[in-house]
Amino acid sequence: MCGIIGYIGNDALAKILDGLELLEYRGYDSAGIAVREKGDGQSVIYKCQGRVNDLRGIIPESDVNFSCGIGHTRWATHGGVSDVNAHPHKSGKVTLVHNGIIENYALLKEEYELSEQLVSETDTEVVAALLNKFYKGNPKEAIKRTVSKLQGTFALVIMFDDIPDTIFAVRNVNPVVVTHTGNQAILASDPAAIYAYSKEYFVLDEDVILTMNASGYTVEDFEGNPVDVEFTKVDWDTTSAQKQGYPYYMAKEIDEQPNCLRRILSNYIVDSDVNFGFNGEVDKALKHFSRVCIVACGTALHAGMVGAQLLKKWCGITAEVEMASEFIYSDTALDADTLFIAVSQSGETIDTLEALNRAKEAGATCVAILNVRGSSMSRVADMSLYTDAGPEIAVASTKAYTTQLLMFYMLALKAGLVRGKLSEVDYENAISQLRLVPDAIARVIAEKDSIHRLSKEVITCPDLFMVGRGLDYLVLMEGALKLKEISYIHSEAYAAGELKHGPIALITKGTPVIAAVTQTKLVSKALSNVKEVKARGANVVLLAKNSFKADFSEEYHVIGLPVLEDEYMTFPEIAALQIYAYYVSADKGLDVDKPRNLAKVVTVE
Incomplete structure (x- = not known):
């Protein structure tokens, strides 16, 4: 480290x-x-x-x-x-x-x-x-x-x-x-x-x-x-490792995300089709695997959780997601029919590297999603897919997460197509939605001042909770990690349907809660949970599609998000949460880029 x-x-x-x-x-x-x-x-x-x-x-x-x-x-x-x-x-x-x-x-x-x-x-x-x-x-x-x-x-x-x-x-x-x-x-x-x-x-x-x-x-x-x-x-601008006038690297790296995502789309999508290279070997692996095991740590693990949900939705296959630090001491069975996906920004995360070595020894087909070329994982994996996000200097990851997320979207979509679970029409529509993602994040960034105003309200709070359902919950887990990493506010994400099974006991008058409501079919259920915490005195901020905003703005503070199809709302949602966390930390006078006790690359167990 x-x-x-x-x-x-x-x-x-x-x-x-x-x-x-x-x-x-x-x-x-x-x-x-x-x-x-x-x-x-x-x-x-x-x-x-x-x-x-x-x-x-x-x-x-x-x-x-x-x-x-x-x-x-x-x-x-x-x-x-x-x-x-x-x-x-x-x-x-x-x-x-x-x-x-x-x-x-x-x-x-x-x-x-x-x-x-x-x-x-x-x-x-x-x-x-x-x-x-x-x-x-x-x-x-x-x-x-x-x-x-x-x-x-x-x-x-x-x-x-x-x-x-x-x-x-x-x-x-x-x-x-x-x-x-x-x-x-x-x-x-x-x-x-x-x-x-x-x-x-x-x-x-x-x-x-x-x-x-x-x-x-x-x-x-x-x-x-x-x-x-x-x-x-390396084929990126070497000045990208400099602040370029930003007060913190994290602010710069949040702003870089639209271009990072455009670069990936340009690198991997050719004539409206995802092309991973390797003479079609990735496609073959996606077509023939019988199980998927995704292993990562921290932010990369959260990207993998979303990836697992997408594989379930578009391929009908359940993917296991495991923390690398636990996987290497578990008895997880791996074999030649397993597609093993390791995720790491640096390609050097020691627990993930050890897990990848174990999977390779077991005969699994190993794919690594990485940012740094020539890293240790790239030398072990059968195939490495590069996010090419450029240097990420801030300890709290931002552009690494969204680029890893995009890679999982492309993997899940291509798997759905080659396995016959997605029609050509649905596949092409999905590619069209992915092309809208960079601009959607850019529009969230353009509204950062309004997010900043809401973030000021929690600067002195010791705790903050986030609640959501489906993909919203998975994204909120990453949002809560960002907030605790750089602001030192104790923040946790909960599946909204689980509130009554324990977590709602933590809600008292004035407790800040961020609730995500971006999944159309879950709006009514998610709102019922939001009303439950509000009834117990919580101060609620809603993350919602702009198309829902007018319905909620009289009762809640709302961060409006650009409208995409439900599956793709993960991108604007996490961008808003990154900005929120950034401003809480900066307004508290903390070192946003170098939070206490942490380091960017974890190379010791």
């Missing part, structure tokens, strides 16, 4: 700090940097509790042109949030940063009698001390021997005092991406940090050693054999 970077070239100090700011969404408990002058093996280390901006504050002004260095932004696991636990860690001739968890660090500390050399509580410093113990002048042998002792996940970026102008890296599970351009060499835990230098990068394989210097890089396996690398090219 931490952010790591290595850089060789001119002005390394500034370049590493800038890169760390782009990686800060991976963790922001502490930050640190180790830099060197050209030809000098001695590192200057600065590190502190807090964010990259705090790190900048402790670095004195200097005319020194550092030419090599590594940096780290931490999400704390082993050891509290403190200056001494911040990375980089140095032991003897070794300086390193680490992303991951070493599960056997305590045993290693005891076995190799390292305790007296340690000053921090971290597993990472144990690795540095062990590597230094093994280092006798041959860095690759020392790295190989150290890695053979480690249990857990790791990406290690290393400098040795007696090998100037050189950075080494090795990984297991946790990612490292690398690029080289001109007289600069850059590696990072995430492509976001290298877009400023190149649109091409490669993902370092597991169980190989990267040696990087200003003239280039080499990659060798543990036997010393050269390893070929495969470059991935």
Whole structure:
């Protein structure tokens, strides 16, 4: 979950700090940097509790042109949030940063009698001390021997005092991406940090050693054999990783959604037909599977829940949806007749990756819905479908969710067609509805000021509840997650029909409730539930189609939504909820992009 970077070239100090700011969404408990002058093996280390901006504050002004260095932004696991636990860690001739968890660090500390050399509580410093113990002048042998002792996940970026102008890296599970351009060499835990230098990068394989210097890089396996690398090219504007004048990345990413969705439609719909590529292999899988298993975490899980409902509606097949963190410890049966769909923005979510590996071993056909090309999941899945939403920097996901949602719509529609459950006419009508989605979201965004006015009413509230039926309920689950993530208001979504089975006991005078009423056939039942909470003193805001708005506006505050057919109202509905959550957080004076205790990419269990 931490952010790591290595850089060789001119002005390394500034370049590493800038890169760390782009990686800060991976963790922001502490930050640190180790830099060197050209030809000098001695590192200057600065590190502190807090964010990259705090790190900048402790670095004195200097005319020194550092030419090599590594940096780290931490999400704390082993050891509290403190200056001494911040990375980089140095032991003897070794300086390193680490992303991951070493599960056997305590045993290693005891076995190799390292305790007296340690000053921090971290597993990472144990690795540095062990590597230094093994280092006798041959860095690759020392790295190989150290890695053979480690249990857990790791990406290690290393400098040795007696090998100037050189950075080494090795990984297991946790990612490292690398690029080289001109007289600069850059590696990072995430492509976001290298877009400023190149649109091409490669993902370092597991169980190989990267040696990087200003003239280039080499990659060798543990036997010393050269390893070929495969470059991935991004085709989006590399400035999309910048705020571009917005106060927060989340605001920018909400506004980007219409164009993101248009891009997907353009990429995957040809002549009014969904075309996933792979020479029709996706269509074959959709036609012949007997069961579907969707596995994801957090926001991606909520997208999968909607996808499961669509598969049920348009294919007549029940899809199982499981939290990846629970799936990997369950006894879920998988076989060659299973279509396994893994969903992850980053493609690195550790629980989802482990679930995907298990499904692959069981012989299931594995499809991954991803945003980042070249990610770990893309290297495991049989077929990867890319949302191409561009970098999503805010920790709270917005455009990743709506693009994943759109991918599920296209998968379910194509499955319905190839399995004979949807007629050509219904299929073409559905494609026409999908083409209306980007403009519908744009119209919601255009009304953000009116949503903002309603959001002001809950700034001081400790709790907020959301209620709805059918697809509305599933979307509200994501809306409630957004609100709790960034505003710290305790928010929960409930199926409206379940209120009388317990949750209505939480409603008292003044309790804020957001109710969604977008499904035509469920309006009367949903409204009955809304009246029940209103009768008990709840302050209700309705999310409703504009065609319903006039019927409700005298009795409730209403956020009107552009009219689409019922199945597609998920898109304008979630856009309104994203905007609502954003303004609650911003008006409370919180850091919208970096909520407490969270990180963007979860690479530890």
